Amino acid sequence: MSRSIVCFRGLLFVLMLLGGVGARTAVAQDDTPTADDIAAEVTGDGQEGDKNAVQVADEVQVDPINSDQRIETRLQEIMEATGWFTDPEVKVDRGVAFLSGTSDTKSHRDWAEATAIKTSDVVAVVNRLKVAELPLWNFAPAIASLKQLGRETTGVLPLVLVALAVAILSYFLARVGAGLTRWFTRSRIDSSLLRQVVGNVVGVLIFIIGVYVALRVSGLTRLAVTLLGGTGLVGLALGFAFRDIAENYLASILISLNHPFRVGDLIEVEGAKGFVRKVTTRGTVLNTLDGNQIQMPNSTVYKGKIINYTATPLSRRDFTVGIGFEDSIVEAQEFVMSVLDDHIGVVNDPAPIAIVESLGSATVNLRVYYWFDQTTHSPLKVSSSVIRLVKQKLTEAGISMPDEARELVFPRGVPVQMVEQLPAAPPALPEKSQPAEEPTTSVGEGDLGAEQTEVLRATEDDETVEGEANLIA
Structure with a gap:
């Protein structure tokens, strides 16, 4: 019985001892960051990592029995194979990897550190890699971009050629469509400008559809949608910019219609x-x-x-003539009307008239109205001929056309000379010669034709x- 108790106590002591050691080991393992944690921190696997970091393999396999020399050789081969490092050198001492050399970029430097930490039996990494400093005038990125652009251009060149062919074809189809539209509307729309506008609208619509198809074929779908969506905005902007031109163009359409x-x-x-x-x-x-x-x-x-x-073909003209107070107004009107009735440039319907307009200081003013055909006669020439003939007719009839009365002022008085003997009879006035009858048209007036031609x-x-x-x- 006593021996059993002693054995039981000994077994319990051993278990307690083993449990303490395991607990201390677990605590130590919890306090020490793992290789995955270090790799995640270095490569940016966490939320705060660099988005441009190079992807790292989950695990680099080595033979089960590793040594510092085998790890060192394996990492050395990997770094040399990438071509990202200049004079790379790897040293491993009791599971700690020392990396040295020069890296072309910072992301490749971080990649080397993350790759080494994920290698089997590597417990820590000392990264002594340096990032190569770029020269002040470095054209390598620009050259690389040009090469990449050249490769992309070569890749899309067939699509661009097809799109160009579609655009050219749509242009000719637009011209044909515009011409056919003008031809079909020739008998329906009288205005040539309106026919031209309708044809242009049809042609522009066909061309826009063709350009949209060309952009879709070339892979520029977003640009095609933007083009169609921005057509209205572009039209609105152009409308404000060329408002006067658009207003004149619209006015020309309305003039051609009205x-x-x-x-x-x-x-x-x-x-x-x-x-x-x-x-x-x-x-x-x-x-x-x-x-x-x-x-x-x-x-x-x-x-x-x-x-x-x-x-309208007929137009009315007028003029004023003044006669003396002692003359008969009715006779003067008859003489004026006789001239108008016989004149070749004056029409009888509507009939001409001669009315008393006003009483002047020395004359009775008659206003004469008459109509003439302006499509065949000149208003200036007919007016000249009518006034000339009226003056001639009134002169022949003995109707005076006096000037307006004038008041003469003599500030120094009027000198008077006494005549001792008056003549027996006043001297006779010279007789007036009868004026020759004037023709309806004169050399200055010509044939009374209109000036339009x-x-x-x-x-x-x-x-x-x-x-x-x-x-x-």
Whole structure:
């Protein structure tokens, strides 16, 4: 019995001794960082590691029975095989690896340390590797980037060629589509400018679709989506930048649709008067009666007050004639009306009139109104001929046309000379010769024809209006 107790106590003592040693060993192992922890800290496997760190193998296999010499040889071969190190040297002393030499980058230096710590039977690593300092003028990265770019360009060159072919084909299809659209709308749309605009819209849509397909073929899908999405923004920006140009272009479309005037019409816009020569997408060209050229923006023409003198064939003119107070107004009106009725440039419907306008200080003023066909007669020439003939008719009838009365002031008085004997009879006045009957037209007035043909013929050699289509031809 006593022997059993003694044996039991001895066994219990041994177990307690072994348990204490194991506990101390476990505590020591918990306090000492493992190789994986060191590798993770060095290579950046944790959250705070470098994202560009080189990946390290989980374990480097060596023969089961390792020695310092075998570990040293294995690590030396690995570092030399990479080509990342200059004069690499590995020394292992009782499981501690000493690394020396020069590394080309810091990431490769960390990689060597992590690789050594993961090698079997290596308990610690002393990293003495130095990072090579790059020269001040180092073109190696640029050359490497150019080489990489060249390889990538060579790889995508077939796609670029196909995309270019698709873009060229879409351009020709756009032109054909625009031409066909103008041809189909020729009988439906009278305005040439509107047909051109519709054709251009169809052509642009076809070309944009072709460019989108070309970008998709070349692999630039994101750029294609950006192009389609940014078309509206680009159009809006261009609209603000070229607002005046867009306004003139839109005004030209409206002018070609509304037809407020045609080529050859005599119009007046914002004080500018002349014959319409041409209307382009930018402006309206006028030729004045003096032969000068006026170019006005279409927006100004469309928004301004337009006076079209040739919109209707008939036009009315007037002038004033004064007769003496002692003369018969009715007779003067009859003489004036006889001239207007017989004149070739004056029309009878509407009928001309001669009315009393006012009483002057020395005359009774008659206002004469008459109508004429301005498509065949000149307003200036007809007015000249009518006034000349009215004056001749009134003179022949003995109706005076006195000047306005004037008051004469003599500050030093009027000298008077006494005549001793008056003549028996006053001297006779010379007889007036009867004036010859004047013709309806004179040399100065010509044939009373309109100036439109003459002005347009005089300015037909103007080269500044050539080269662009006339929208109201």
